[in-house]
Amino acid sequence: MTSAVLVAAGGVLAAHRSTLDSGTDQLAAADGEWLLLACCATVATWVCAAVAQQGAVVERLPRGRLVAAQFAACAANHLLPAGAGAGLVNLRFLTRCGLSTRRSATALAVKAAAGGIVRCVLGVVLLLASPGAVPLSARVPHVLLWALVAVAAVVSAVVASGRLRRVAGQAVADVREVHRSRARACALWGGSVAFTLLHAGVVVAVVHALDLSLPTSHVVMAYLVASGAAALLPTPGGLGSLDAALALALTAAGAPGHTAVSAVLGYRLLTGWLPMAPGLLVLGLLARRSAL
Template sequence: MLPLVLVGVVAVRHRTVLAEGVAQLRTAEWPWLLAAAGATCLTWVAAAVTRQGAVVQRLPALRLLATQFAAGAANHLLPTGLGASAVNLRFMAVCGVPLARSSAALALYLLAEGVARVGLLAALLLVFPGALRLGPLLPEGALGPLLAVLGAAALVAAGALVLVRRLRSAVGAFLRTALGEARSVHARPARALALWGGSLAFPVLQAAGLAAVGRALGLPVPATHMAVAYLAATVAVALVPTPGGIGSVEAALVVALVAVGSPVAVATAVVLAYRIVTVWLPLLPGALTLGALVRLKVI
C-alpha cells in the first residue's frame, strides 16, 4: 500500500496540474479514443496467443481469450501481475496441465514478454536516439541508491540459494522443467511464432493505444516518441509492486511523456484518458467475467 500512499501525496501536491489535465479531457476527439479502445481489445488477443505459445498442450481458444480478459481485473487485486498469473495457473490446471509445466509456461511467458518489451525499447532508442531525455526520469542522485538496492537484493537471493539446500533443490528442479518446456515449445514452429509474435504484439498494441489517445487530445509529440515513453515508463514501473500498476504507471507515464517533449497538462490528460480506456472501463466487465468463469469452473 505504501506506493499508493506516496502517489496520493504527490497527487494532492500537484492537484492543480491534475485539475488542468481533467479539463483537457473535454477536448478529446472520440474517433481516436475508439481506436485506443480497439487496440486495448487486441491486447487480450495478443496475450491469449502468447499464453498458448508458452505451452505445448493445446488450450481451448475462446476460454483462453475470456481468461485473459478476466485476468486484467484480477491483476488489480494483487501487485506486479500476480493476479493474472494466478488466474492463468488455475486455468491451465483445469485444462489438465500439470503444475510444474504450467509454472514453467508462466515463467516462459513472463520472460518472453519482458525480453520483447526491453528489446523493442532498445530498438526504438537506436533508431530515435533523441526521443527520450533520461535526465528528467530519475531524480538527481537516485541512480546510485537504486542500483545498490537491486544489487543487494540479487546478493540476498544468491546467498539464500547457496545456503538453503531445499530452496536450491526446488529452484534446480523448476529450472530443469522450465528448460525442458522451453525446448519443447521451440521445437514446434507454430508455438514459437505464437510465443514471440504475441510477446511483441502486446507492447506494440499498448503503445498504439497511448499514441491514439495522444492524437485524440492533440499531444504535440510524434507517435514513435510516445511509444518510447510508454515502453520506458512500463519497464521502470515493473519494479514498483502496486496492484495493476495503479498510481505508479500514471506517474511514470506523465514523467516519460514530459521527457519526450509534451506539456505537463496535456501529458496528464493523455495519461488519465489512456488509463480510463485501458483500465477503468474494462474493470467491471472483467470482474463479472472473472466471477462467471469461476462459477463455470473454467478457472
C-alpha cells in the same frame, strides 16, 4: 510496500489537484476517432495475450475461454499487487485445462519472461533507430550496468542452489519443448510483441486524440520506460507507479504537464477502469462454469 506507494500516489494527486482537473477537462474534449482507435487497440491486447499464453504451452487450449480468461485476468490484475491477480487467474485456468501446477507456473513464467525480453529488445531497437527518443540517454549505460548486475545475481543464486537448479532445468526443458514447434514459438513471441506494441499504441492514440505533437518513437519509448520502471513497484495493475512513471516520461519527451496527465488518464481509463466491471463479471462467470 504497496500501501506506501498508493498513499504516496494519493499525496501527489492531492498536491497537483489543479493539474489533474485541467488534464481531465482536456481529455473530455479529445478527438473521439482517435479514442475509438485506442479502444480497438485495447481489445486487441487481450487477444494477443491469449495468443502468447497459447504459445507458452504445448497443449491446445480452448480459444474462447482463453481470451475470456485474459480479459478476466486484466480486471483481477488491478485488485492484487505486482501482477498477482492475472497470474492467479491464468494459473487456475491452465490447471483447469489439465496442466499440472508446475507446468502451469512454468508456462506463466515463460510468457512473463518473453514479455520482459520483448520490452528490452524493443527499447534497444528504438534507441538505436531513434537516439533522440530518450532525452536522458546519458544514463542508459548505468541502467544497462545495473541490469547486468541483477542478471548476474540471479544466475549466481540459481547455480548455488540445488533446488533452484532443478527448477531451472525443468523450466528450460519446457521452453525447449515449446520452441520445437515453429507455430508455438511464433505465437509466444509474436503475441508478446503485439501485446507490447498495442499497449504503446493505446498511448500513442490517446496522445494524438489530445492533439499533442510528439514523435511516435518518443511516445513508444516513454511507455516502454514507464512500464519497465512500474514493474519494480508492487502495486495493483501498476496503480500509482505506472501513472507517475508514464506522466514523467511523457513530460521528459516534451509534453506539457497537464497534457501528460490527460494522456495517462486516457490510457488508464481504456485499459483499466472501463474494463474493470465487465472483467469481474466475466471472472465470476468463468468461475461459475468451473473454467477457473
